[in-house]
Structures are given as C-alpha cells and as structure tokens.
Amino acid sequence: MSTSSLSSTFLLIAFFVYCIAFLLFVVSIAGKRWGHNDPERHVKKWGNIAFSFAVIGFLSHVTFFFTRWYEGGHIPTSNMYEFMTFLGMMISLAFIIVYLLYRTPVLGMFATPVSIIIVAYASVFPHDIQPLIPALQSYWLKIHVTTAAAGEAFFGVGFAAGLMYLLRTVNYQGTSDKDRKEQRGIEFTLFVLLIIVGFVTAIFSFNASGYHAQFSEKVTFTDKSGQEQTIDQKVDYVLPPLFKPYQAEQIEMKPFLGMSTAPLEAPYWMKGANAGRKLNTTVWSLLSGIILYALLRLIARKPLGAVISPLMGGIDAEDIDEISYRAIAIGYPIFTLGALIFAMIWAAEAWGRFWGWDPKEVWALITWLFYAAYLHLRLSRGWQGKKSSWLAVLGFIVVMFTLVGVNLVIAGLHSYAGV
Structure with missing residues (x-):
C-alpha cells in the first residue's frame, strides 16, 4: 500500500x-x-x-x-x-x-x-x-x-x-414576535448546515454513479508581455449542469432526468475561473439543502x-x-x-x-x-x-x-x- x-x-x-x-x-x-x-x-x-x-x-x-x-x-x-x-x-x-x-x-x-x-x-x-x-x-x-x-x-x-x-x-412554546424570530434564526442556522451536508451528499452520489459533463469555454488572459491571449479551456462538471459556462460549447454530457443539454447559461457578468461551474455548484447546494431540510421536516412534523x-x-x-x-x-x-x-x-x-x-x-x-x-x-x-x-x-x-x-x-x- x-x-x-x-x-x-x-x-x-x-x-x-x-x-x-x-x-x-x-x-x-x-x-x-x-x-x-x-x-x-x-x-x-x-x-x-x-x-x-x-x-x-x-x-x-x-x-x-x-x-x-x-x-x-x-x-x-x-x-x-x-x-x-x-x-x-x-x-x-x-x-x-x-x-x-x-x-x-x-x-x-x-x-x-x-x-x-x-x-x-x-x-x-x-x-x-x-x-x-x-x-x-x-x-x-x-x-x-x-x-x-x-x-x-x-x-x-x-x-x-x-x-x-x-x-x-x-x-x-412561545408565540410572541421575539420567540418566533429566535426560532426562525435557529432554524436558518440548521438549514445552512444542511446545505453543506446536502452538497456533500449530492457530490458523493453523482460521483458514485459516474456522472460527468464537459464544456469548452474561451478564456482571455494577459500574458507576461501585456498582450491579451484567448484559449479554449475544458470545464468538467461532476454535478448535472443546470448552468453551463457563458458562451461555452458542450463536449459531452451524461443525460440526467431526460436532460441532455444544460437548460441555462451563466450570466455574462459572472467573471473568474470556472464561474459557470461555481454557480451550478451553488444552485445544487441550495437545492440539496432544501430537499434534505424538507425531508427532515416531513419526518419530524415540527x-x-x-x-x-x-x-x-x-x-x-x-x-x-x-x-x-x-x-x-x-x-x-x-x-x-x-x-x-x-x-x-x-x-x-x-x-x-x-x-x-x-x-x-x-x-x-x-x-x-x-x-x-x-x-x-x-x-x-x-x-x-x-x-x-x-x-x-x-x-x-x-x-x-x-x-x-x-x-x-x-x-x-x-x-x-x-x-
């Protein structure tokens, strides 16, 4: 080993x-x-x-x-x-x-x-x-x-x-505005923790299933001489792409729930490396957290x-x-x-x-x-x-x-x- x-x-x-x-x-x-x-x-x-x-x-x-x-x-x-x-x-x-x-x-x-x-x-x-x-x-x-x-x-x-x-x-047990505000504050904190748990669960689940998608996007940068250069960069997704990179071309994508192409595109104003993938990850984290929280609430009924x-x-x-x-x-x-x-x-x-x-x-x-x-x-x-x-x-x-x-x-x- x-x-x-x-x-x-x-x-x-x-x-x-x-x-x-x-x-x-x-x-x-x-x-x-x-x-x-x-x-x-x-x-x-x-x-x-x-x-x-x-x-x-x-x-x-x-x-x-x-x-x-x-x-x-x-x-x-x-x-x-x-x-x-x-x-x-x-x-x-x-x-x-x-x-x-x-x-x-x-x-x-x-x-x-x-x-x-x-x-x-x-x-x-x-x-x-x-x-x-x-x-x-x-x-x-x-x-x-x-x-x-x-x-x-x-x-x-x-x-x-x-x-x-x-x-x-x-x-x-309280019903005053103060009590309800405190109850909502704690519930929000627990929800934030569940977002992280949901994100980790989603990543491991799709990794275990072998899910993969890949796009090619153009990246512009300034080289050492001060000249702008544009290259094609491949972006790999391990979560189904709800958002593809801005103006990117799809190379491959494993179908998910009948979805064979990304339905949405990251907005043009989102800058930085892998901005589209990061937006996709953020949305998936929120969705996973909401689903996990809803399931626990359904089980607990409170x-x-x-x-x-x-x-x-x-x-x-x-x-x-x-x-x-x-x-x-x-x-x-x-x-x-x-x-x-x-x-x-x-x-x-x-x-x-x-x-x-x-x-x-x-x-x-x-x-x-x-x-x-x-x-x-x-x-x-x-x-x-x-x-x-x-x-x-x-x-x-x-x-x-x-x-x-x-x-x-x-x-x-x-x-x-x-x-």
Missing part, C-alpha cells in the same frame, strides 16, 4: 470514528431520558466512552496528516482538500482541550458534527498531492496556516456551544430546532455560555497571530507589501473585527447569554464564508487555495 493510499485510509478511519463518537454522545445525552435509575451516571459513563472514540478519531486524523506530509514532502495545507481536513483535525483538538476543561458531554454532540461536516466537505475536492507553487514555498506556510486554522477551530467550538445555548434557552431542544433539558445554560466565550477567547489571539500578523509578514516577503486589499485579506480582517466586537460587547457591555451566543453563531458563518466563499467564488491572490 502506498503512503498516499495509507494516509487516505487513516482519514477514512478518522471520519467513521468521529461518526461513532457523535452517536455515542447522543446516547449519553438522550439516554438519560430512557428511565435509568441514575441518569447522571449514565451521562458520565457514555460521555467518557464517546470522548475516547473522539480521541481515537483525532489520533487517526493526525496519522493521516503526517503520512500525507511525508508523501508530499511539504505540510499538507496548500489546497482546499488539505486545508479543510487540517481544519477538521484542529476543531477536534480544540474540542478535546475544551472537553478536558469542562467535562460536558453534550458539547460533543454539537462539536463532533462540525468536524464530520468539514472533513466530508474536504473530500469533494481533488485528493492528488500537488507540488507547491512558488508563492507557497516558504516556511511561513507552516506558521501562518496552522495558527490561523487553530484559531478558527476554537471559533468552531464556540459556535457549537453558542448554538447549544440557543437551543437550550429559546422558548419553542421545526428541527424544536426536535433538538428537548435534549438540552437539565443542562446548565450558564455553563454552555461560558464554554462558548472561553473557546472564542482562546481562539482570538491565536487567530490574530496566524491570520493577520504572520500573514502580513509572509505577504511582505512574497509580494513586497504587508497589505493589498486582496479579498481573502479583507475577509480575514472582517472576521478579526467581528470577534473583536464580540469580545468588546461581552466584556464591556455585558452581552452574555443569547446576545453573545447569536454573535458566536454568526461569527462562524463569517469564518466559513472566508474559507469557502472567498476561495471558490471571489478571484484573488489566494485563488490557488480553491484548486
């Missing part, structure tokens, strides 16, 4: 062990409602078992990381597949650290799915080990990316705890938040709020070092300037300012409880847009990360 296939095997093991840990955390929390004589003992016992599986999953994840590093000859954080798997590993590490501090099994029921979703999302990107492009051939790659991801990982744990707090405290909320009964809301705050407080200085200070030093070495208003730089600054505002409002204005938790949830949505949306939708100097 080659090292690359061995590393992939360890990642697969980590993924399934994370899933087992999640199910055991659910048993730990939900099982106390099954009529046990000593519910607290049940929670502690199964929580410890679940945590053990989470640690095993993390160790498998670490083994994947180092075996892939050995195979590629450089730290595996240079593209979306590698970075997202690394982020999933760091979220698991952040969860382990926070769990050891607070010993709260219910946190695992919300933190482990974040790692699971991110690892599953990473798996839709090409797995090939690629040589580093010149811009990444620097020791700052290790320093900048690892510290930035570590900070974001603690933000992810803060998000999980914040969402737990909201599910614990929002009144699902809002998803109302299904999960009873599991939070008996949990100290103040403890959860404190966990969310502490996780973000730990992550913020680490993120400041990695995403801003180290990033600017590397930018000065690579591009001759500390700051250039590249989209990724701008959104990293927006993320930093958002969490600065979170900490200011929490410490100086007394924004605790629901206000603080809503900010923790919204903040991680900003983080995910910075990681995914900016890399895959907005063109810039960091676009190589979306390969």
Whole structure:
C-alpha cells in the first residue's frame, strides 16, 4: 500500500470514528431520558466512552496528516482538500482541550458534527498531492496556516456551544414576535448546515454513479508581455449542469432526468475561473439543502430546532455560555497571530507589501473585527447569554464564508487555495 493510499485510509478511519463518537454522545445525552435509575451516571459513563472514540478519531486524523506530509514532502495545507481536513483535525483538538476543561458531554454532540461536516466537505475536492507553487514555498506556510486554522477551530467550538445555548434557552412554546424570530434564526442556522451536508451528499452520489459533463469555454488572459491571449479551456462538471459556462460549447454530457443539454447559461457578468461551474455548484447546494431540510421536516412534523431542544433539558445554560466565550477567547489571539500578523509578514516577503486589499485579506480582517466586537460587547457591555451566543453563531458563518466563499467564488491572490 502506498503512503498516499495509507494516509487516505487513516482519514477514512478518522471520519467513521468521529461518526461513532457523535452517536455515542447522543446516547449519553438522550439516554438519560430512557428511565435509568441514575441518569447522571449514565451521562458520565457514555460521555467518557464517546470522548475516547473522539480521541481515537483525532489520533487517526493526525496519522493521516503526517503520512500525507511525508508523501508530499511539504505540510499538507496548500489546497482546499488539505486545508479543510487540517481544519477538521484542529476543531477536534480544540474540542478535546475544551472537553478536558469542562467535562460536558453534550458539547460533543454539537462539536463532533462540525468536524464530520468539514472533513466530508474536504473530500469533494481533488485528493492528488500537488507540488507547491512558488508563492507557497516558504516556511511561513507552516506558521501562518496552522495558527490561523487553530484559531478558527476554537471559533468552531464556540459556535457549537453558542448554538447549544440557543437551543437550550429559546422558548419553542412561545408565540410572541421575539420567540418566533429566535426560532426562525435557529432554524436558518440548521438549514445552512444542511446545505453543506446536502452538497456533500449530492457530490458523493453523482460521483458514485459516474456522472460527468464537459464544456469548452474561451478564456482571455494577459500574458507576461501585456498582450491579451484567448484559449479554449475544458470545464468538467461532476454535478448535472443546470448552468453551463457563458458562451461555452458542450463536449459531452451524461443525460440526467431526460436532460441532455444544460437548460441555462451563466450570466455574462459572472467573471473568474470556472464561474459557470461555481454557480451550478451553488444552485445544487441550495437545492440539496432544501430537499434534505424538507425531508427532515416531513419526518419530524415540527421545526428541527424544536426536535433538538428537548435534549438540552437539565443542562446548565450558564455553563454552555461560558464554554462558548472561553473557546472564542482562546481562539482570538491565536487567530490574530496566524491570520493577520504572520500573514502580513509572509505577504511582505512574497509580494513586497504587508497589505493589498486582496479579498481573502479583507475577509480575514472582517472576521478579526467581528470577534473583536464580540469580545468588546461581552466584556464591556455585558452581552452574555443569547446576545453573545447569536454573535458566536454568526461569527462562524463569517469564518466559513472566508474559507469557502472567498476561495471558490471571489478571484484573488489566494485563488490557488480553491484548486
């Protein structure tokens, strides 16, 4: 077995062990409602078992990381597949650290799915080990990316705890405007998570069926001499093309539900590499999320938040709020070092300037300012409880847009990360 296939095997093991840990955390929390004589003992016992599986999953994840590093000859954080798997590993590490501090099994029921979703999302990107492009051939790659991801990982744990707090405290029996607004906010957050799950499910389903479509589009660029050049570029689709690239010619397309040609075309104003495919992916993600959400609502016959909320009964809301705050407080200085200070030093070495208003730089600054505002409002204005938790949830949505949306939708100097 080659090292690359061995590393992939360890990642697969980590993924399934994370899933087992999640199910055991659910048993730990939900099982106390099954009529046990000593519910607290049940929670502690199964929580410890679940945590053990989470640690095993993390160790498998670490083994994947180092075996892939050995195979590629450089730290595996240079593209979306590698970075997202690394982020999933760091979220698991952040969860382990926070769990050891607070010993709260219910946190695992919300933190482990974040790692699971991110690892599953990473798996839709090409797995090939690629040589580093010149811009990444620097020791700052290790320093900048690892510290930035570590900070974001603690933000992810803060998000999980914040969402737990909201599910614990929002009144699902209330009918006031405030109650309904909070209920809709939680439902929207769960819907966003299901969009990612739906997207991953769609990608794996069509990959398993061998679906493929290909188009040829003209791409214009400026060469080193300043002359404009136009070439024909092939664009491969793994999802059925609802939108083909602008003014592209179809090369091949496997029929899907009687559709043998793309019914729509990406608008002319959508610029950037593979804009049509990205629009198609976005639409498919929304459709998959809507279908998945509708199916779950049909099964549950009530809002998803109302299904999960009873599991939070008996949990100290103040403890959860404190966990969310502490996780973000730990992550913020680490993120400041990695995403801003180290990033600017590397930018000065690579591009001759500390700051250039590249989209990724701008959104990293927006993320930093958002969490600065979170900490200011929490410490100086007394924004605790629901206000603080809503900010923790919204903040991680900003983080995910910075990681995914900016890399895959907005063109810039960091676009190589979306390969």
